[in-house]
Amino acid sequence: MSAFMFGESESPLYGVYHSPLNYQANERAFLICMPLGHEYYKNYSGMRMLADELALQGHHVLRFCYKGTGDSSGDSHQFDIEQALHDIKIAQAELKELSGIDVCSVFGMRMGATLAALSAQDVQYDKLIFWDPIISGREYTESLMTIHAEVISDSNRFLETYLEKERFPEQVVGLPFSTQLRQQIDDIHLSNISSIKANSISIFCSANDQKVEDFIVQCKQNQSIAVNLQSCTSIVNWEDTTGIEKMVHPGSNIGKFVLEANK
Secondary structure, three states: OEEEEEOOOOOOEEEEEEOOOOOOOOOOEEEEEOOOOHHHHHOHHHHHHHHHHHHHOOOEEEEEOOOOOOOOOOOHHHOOHHHHHHHHHHHHHHHHHHHOOOOOEEEEEOHHHHHHHHHOOOOOEEEEEEEOOOOEHHHHHHHHHHHHHHHHOOOOOOOOOOOOHHHOOOEEOOEEOOHHHHHHHHOOEHHHOOOOOEEEEEEEEOOOOHHHHHHHHHHHHHOOOEEEEEEOOOOOOOOOOOOOOOOOOOOOHHHHHHHHHHO
């Protein structure tokens, strides 16, 4: 495992490359697209565990931070969706060079899965593996605002409850969330994607979601992509605020993710 900066010299991205630790006849190069906001921090260690396991199975793996997030350059207030999509293109190009594999695969989680799907309109991928992807950006932002309201009004967290939005302008759960960013996310709906450049898509869901099922039907109708839907064995309630500070452990899901990656 090696950490490094890559990409454009004026705005480098932070990445961690996990080289294969064993021989894999069907080796792949997996780019891990992280979720956004507080979900990024809740899932950081879990995604490292996944990267370690994929490398142990003989795959190349690159974890990275979008510009304005994590350890990459840029101010967090300047993060936007278009920049994130640009960063994904840069990261997959870097992974191709590191691995020597011409077509990368992606593991995307939550909004990271959504961004990966959007990037697949322009970038050719092998496998896309998604964990609880966001289908409707508007429903996602509404959920974030509900979570934020519950957190700042919780007297068990604050000596004073902050009910007025003005006390936390353009912020969600302690992280920048500009009006512009919210509008960009609101405008996202995966049903608007006409084509995805990938050989296969595997989606793992914590709960039944009709929007995900509709997205799968759309993918099958619009193009000849192998798409499958699987249930998670370790269920995560992403809207639960009681443990919002706790890390998410992928648990037994990792085994299912890796099994899918090895196919």
